[in-house]
Amino acid sequence: xxxxxxxxxxxxxxxxxxxxxxxxxxxxxxxxxxxxxxxxxxxxxxxxxxxxxxxxxxxxxxxxxxxxxxxxxxxxxxxxxxxxxxxxxxxxxxxxxxxxxxxxxxxxxxxxxxxxxxxxxxxxxxxxxxxxxxxxxxxxxxxxxxxxxxxx
Amino acid sequence: xxxxxxxxxxxxxxxxxxxxxxxxxxxxxxxxxxxxxxxxxxxxxxxxxxxxxxxxxxxxxxxxxxxxxxxxxxxxxxxxxxxxxxxxxxxxxxxxxxxxxxxxxxxxxxxxxxxxxxxxxxxxxxxxxxxxxxxxxxxxxxxxxxxxxxxx
DNA sequence: CATAATTCCTCTAGTAACTACAGGTTCAAG
DNA sequence: CTTGAACCTGTAGTTACTAGAGGAATTATG
Numbered sequence: 001x002x003x004x005x006x007x008x009x010x011x012x013x014x015x016x017x018x019x020x021x022x023x024x025x026x027x028x029x030x031x032x033x034x035x036x037x038x039x040x041x042x043x044x045x046x047x048x049x050x051x052x053x054x055x056x057x058x059x060x061x062x063x064x065x066x067x068x069x070x071x072x073x074x075x076x077x078x079x080x081x082x083x084x085x086x087x088x089x090x091x092x093x094x095x096x097x098x099x100x101x102x103x104x105x106x107x108x109x110x111x112x113x114x115x116x117x118x119x120x121x122x123x124x125x126x127x128x129x130x131x132x133x134x135x136x137x138x139x140x141x142x143x144x145x146x147x148x149x150x151x152x
Numbered sequence: 153x154x155x156x157x158x159x160x161x162x163x164x165x166x167x168x169x170x171x172x173x174x175x176x177x178x179x180x181x182x183x184x185x186x187x188x189x190x191x192x193x194x195x196x197x198x199x200x201x202x203x204x205x206x207x208x209x210x211x212x213x214x215x216x217x218x219x220x221x222x223x224x225x226x227x228x229x230x231x232x233x234x235x236x237x238x239x240x241x242x243x244x245x246x247x248x249x250x251x252x253x254x255x256x257x258x259x260x261x262x263x264x265x266x267x268x269x270x271x272x273x274x275x276x277x278x279x280x281x282x283x284x285x286x287x288x289x290x291x292x293x294x295x296x297x298x299x300x301x302x303x304x
Numbered sequence: 305c306a307t308a309a310t311t312c313c314t315c316t317a318g319t320a321a322c323t324a325c326a327g328g329t330t331c332a333a334g
Numbered sequence: 335c336t337t338g339a340a341c342c343t344g345t346a347g348t349t350a351c352t353a354g355a356g357g358a359a360t361t362a363t364g
Contacts, residue, residue, distance in 0.1 A: 011331090013340060023341085024323060032321090043330045045341055054288070061287050065269075066262055069321070079284045086281035090273040093283045097266040100259050107256045110218055114249040117217075121242040129238035131245045132231045135213050136206070163360090165311065175312085176352060184350090195359045197312055221350065 009039065009047035019056050026056065034059055034073060067096055161191065161199035171208050178208065186211055186225060219248055 016023045029035045035056060038046045058079070062072045071092050078089045113134075120130025168175045181187040187208060190198045210231070214224045223244050230241045265286075272282030 011340075022323080025321090027342095028322060041330080043341085044343095045330065058287050061289075063321090065266060065287075066259075075284065075287065078278055078281075079288070082277065082279035084278045086273055086276050086278045086283065089278065089281050089283040090270060090275075093266060093270040093273065097263060097270055100263045100266060104256055104259045104263065107218075107252050107259070111249060111252045111256065113217060114245060114252060118242060118245040118249055121238055121245065123242075124238050125234065126230055126236045126238045126241065127234035129230075129241050131238065131241040132227065135210050135217075135227065136231070137213075163311075174352080177350090179313095180351060193359080195312085196314095197359065215350090 009049055010053070012046050012048070015048050015053055015056065018053055019060060021056060021060055029056070029059060032069065034069065034076065065096065066100060067092070071096065161201055162205070164198050164200070167200050167205055167208065170205055171212060173208060173212055181208070181211060184221065186221065186228065217248065218252060219244070223248065 010018070012023050012026055015021070015026060026035065030037060035052060038048045038052055041047060055076070058076070059072055062075060063069070067075065074092055075089060078084060078086070117131050117134045120134075126132055162170070164175050164178055167173070167178060178187065182189060187204060190200045190204055193199055207228070210228070211224055214227060215221070219227065226244055227241060230236060230238070269283050269286045272286075278284055
């Protein structure tokens with residue numbers, strides 16, 4: 001069958017070095033189907049081609065931008081078909097952008113409150129510590145309202 | 153022994169209602185030691201006092217501000233001793249603030265790149281889709297450099 | 305008061321996206 | 335041919351919950 005030349009193919013360690021992705025993570029991506037199974041040596045060790053490295057870099061870059069593994073899976077599927085319309089890819093990217101913006105907004109609110117909290121505190125006793133005090137107050141914030149997904 | 157009057161104590165469902173925290177989460181917080189075990193009815197159902205609700209609100213507020221469960225545990229310990237100096241509480245809050253600011257910075261970078269990515273894409277074909285293209289390029293970004301903790 | 309509906313109980317497993325072993329092979333260098 | 339490094343599989347741990355099974359207790363209704 002299509003046994004590619006294993007000479008000049010990369011071991012998993014080399015791929016790790018080349019991409020900065022941990023060995024375990026590479027195996028993990030294979031396990032969840034993001035990376036295709038590479039050829040193996042007779043002793044069952046993985047041997048990768050340059051195409052695997054390209055694909056892995058794509059994955060890493062997307063993950064780095066905060067795309068979920070599922071989103072990456074979609075993007076890879078789309079990338080595989082160059083003649084398809086790119087609406088979907090666009091949509092995924094825009095959804096991600098919206099999510100990132102939402103997280104930023106939420107975190108800015110947090111930062112503001114934390115600043116207030118931390119600023120009141122300069123080496124006194126717990127008894128009059130702003131940090132504890134503010135956390136104990138429930139007036140300002142949502143509980144009990146409904147809880148919502150927090151952006152951590 | 154010190155069996156408090158269970159009349160006028162709240163069921164777990166009431167506590168959930170009062171705080172907006174799910175029943176399962178309340179039990180979970182007990183399990184990991186954030187909430188003390190409440191009294192039980194003869195039939196082993198939990199009955200909470202107002203103090204439990206206060207403590208739970210403290211926890212929820214802190215979690216809402218992004219403090220980790222471990223940080224919350226620390227804060228609760230500190231809050232229990234009003235005569236202790238408040239340096240530690242201060243430190244925890246400042247660390248949290250720094251973490252939040254770091255996440256914001258990182259997410260702003262992401263948003264910027266995502267904007268560039270999404271803006272180039274207006275209903276063409278995948279073959280010349282910016283989204284896919286940018287992800288496939290590895291020049292601009294860190295791989296392979298070392299990976300670092302991403303702020304998701 | 306009897307029954308039905310609701311709430312509660314414990315325990316286990318699942319989520320995301322990896323990371324970290326343990327215990328054993330295989331490979332490449334000397 | 336013998337090390338020692340790199341590799342293998344498989345399982346369990348991480349964070350902070352969430353969801354479900356299967357059954358008991360409580361509360362509401364007739």
